[in-house]
Amino acid sequence: MHLRSLVNAKNLLNKHSSSGFTLPEMLVVVLLIGILATVGIPNWLSFVNTQRLNTAQNEVYSAMRQAQRQAIKDKLTWKASFREQDGIVQWAVHPDTVNSSNANWNNLNSNVRLDSETNLNPSLSTVQQVQFDYKGNAKSLSELGRITLSSKSGGKAKRCVIISTILGAMRTAKEHTTTNDGKYCY
Template identity: 30%
Template sequence: MDSLAFTKNLQHQSRRIFYRNASKTPTASEKGFTMIELLVVIIIIGVLSAIAAPGWLAFTNKQRMNAVNDAALNTLREAQREAKRTKQSYSISFKTDADGVPQVAVYLAKDSKGILLPASSWKKLGENQEMPKGTVLVGTNLTGVNTAGSSLTPLTGNQTQPITFDYQGNLSSEYNSPNLGPNNKGLIVSVALTQSGFSGTKRCVIVRTLLGSIQTGQDNQCIP
């Protein structure tokens, strides 16, 4: 067989193979996923989501708790700075709104003796953080102006007794003699998840000395 005949024969065989393959009916794998396969994938995704959701929720709530604690720390420092800057006594109080969301107010101490602060004085703690109702629990050991008690009291709708800084940024003795409580634990603002309460994981801010030293703590450090 010469080369020309061989080439023609090869072309003829190639055309036969091409047309035979083109006329084949696609197999199940060539058609794509079957309904059963899709259902299996959906079930697997559902199971994985159910496993991951509680862990993600716990992580998110812990981040909210940390954000509220950071906000309490920053606001206490803000009150102390304003007292030093203006050479006037400044106070800070906490409360919760009707939805159980913690709030804070910084104000001139002389403007609030014996009166409730107006609604415009309050802002949400962790105001840039989404805070579903009843997620975070905030409490203090304040029993009077700059006076520490021996237990944490959860915030209610009423404003707490204030923490007041004098013109030097120290705990003011103008309205009440500072009393940091037994063992000098300090004035404590504690934050926990509502679900576990103050017996669970906690974060806190502590005004520990008469000089207005502000520190953060966690868990056992947050117990008066």
């Protein structure tokens, strides 16, 4: 009797056990993953682009501050220079006596570009630069302006570093929904 109940129990387990998922269950899971990916991927890409711009803005701000500090320390004129070379935005900090083409250039993230709102020393065509005198002041009124960064992949996100006074005061800003004198980053 004991052997017969064991065989019946084994048969009962085999009838109710499952060895995998059914096709409808798999289709529901694939559909849910597809919906989540469709909603989540654009938001994730936007987040990543914004983080890249924030990092690039911090690097530009730091470069300008470094040039200002060096000018005060050395009692000489120093420059923070910016350019796009082969589609990559680059920055350099160097004394005024060093030609910007001979400076030690550093790259920003390759997905960041100089936006058309950039107007730092617009008389120069290829290199945007700001000069600081021995007191850390912007060397002239033409030094006042902004470096504006945006993403190569599009979107409305912009980040700026602005030289706002002749005393060399700097600030950072991000895009606004309304314009101020034709600029969205102020």
